[in-house]
Amino acid sequence: MDPETQWRDVDSYLVAETVAEDDALVAARASAREHGLPPIEVAPNQGAFLSFLAQVAGARRVLELGTLAGYSTIWLARAVGPHGHVTTVELDPRHAEVARQNLDRAGVAAHVDVEVGPALDVVARLADTGVEPYDLVFLDADKASMPAYLDLAMRLVRPGSVIVGDNVVRGGGVADPGSPDPGVQGVRGFLHAIGTDPRLEGTALQTVGSKGWDGFAVARVR
Template sequence: MDTGAQWSDVDDYLAGELVAEDEALVAARELGRERGLPPIEVAPNQGAFLALIARMAGARRVLELGTLAGYSTIWLARAVGDQGHVTTVELDPRHAEVAQENLSRAGVGDRVQIEVGPALDVLTGLADAGTEPFDLVFIDADKANMAAYLELALRLTHAGSVVVGDNVVRRGAVVDPSSDDPSVQGARAFLRGLGSDPRLEATALQTVGSKGWDGFAVARVR
């Protein structure tokens, strides 16, 4: 058996043992496929991991960058509870429409606001407007701008808030300082920012699984 197949099989096993992926979550992923969205949403065990982080942080206000079909959004919206709120930012209006369908089907549409547009513009607008701080920020939009998203996230959080950055290992390419891939350079700048900013304490982990070889970073605002 090749390594990639083993990784996926282990993910399937872990999800089967530990993750309660209900019909609404399955339908969210399937509708994304039907509408031609790229199959790049988090895996079920990763969605459950995000929800656990949100619950452990006591998050009631969550900011997500990169909605896609709303799969991870459903996990986060359920984690904040019926008195919580999720603001999720999506560049593509078609994706936002699919996500809205999925969120409504999952029964969490009333606690989620989808902001359509470039994330840098949306976040700048939220920060300039003095939006109430978020307890958790999940950065899963275009990787080239990750460092800029981090700076804006720090304007939109408070002491004790958690910042999670996805896809920071890039199949190992993150170690190459000469890479001409904007996503690799964006991930490197993001990690450099996490490690050098005195306002943050952070770490990052490699992951393997159905999404391949990648990783995520987690930071806490001091």
């Protein structure tokens, strides 16, 4: 058996044993395929991981960059509960509409705002308007802009807030300092910032599974 097939088989087993993915979550993933959205949402066990991070952090306010069909948004919205709030930012209006339908089906739309537009513009506006700090920030938009997203996120957090970056291994490409891939260079800048910014403490982990070879970075604001 080739490694990627084995990774997927193990992920299927782990999800079946440990993840309670209900009809609304299954429908959110299916709707992405039905509407032709790319299959790049987090895996079910990764969604559960994000939910646990939010709960361990005691998060009541979450900012997500990269909504897609709203699959991870549902996990995060359920983690913060009905008295919490999630702001999620999506570039594509068509994706945002699919997400809104999925959030409504999951019963969490009342405490989720779907902002449409370039993430850098939306987050800068949020920072400029002085919104209440976010307890968890999930960065899952374009990777070339990861350092800029982190800079802006630091204006929107408080001591103890958690910042999570997705897709930071890039199939191993992140280890190549000469890579011409803007996404790789963006992630490298993001990871360097986490490791050198005295306001942050964090680490990064490789993952393998149904989403291939990739990883998460997790940082905490000191």
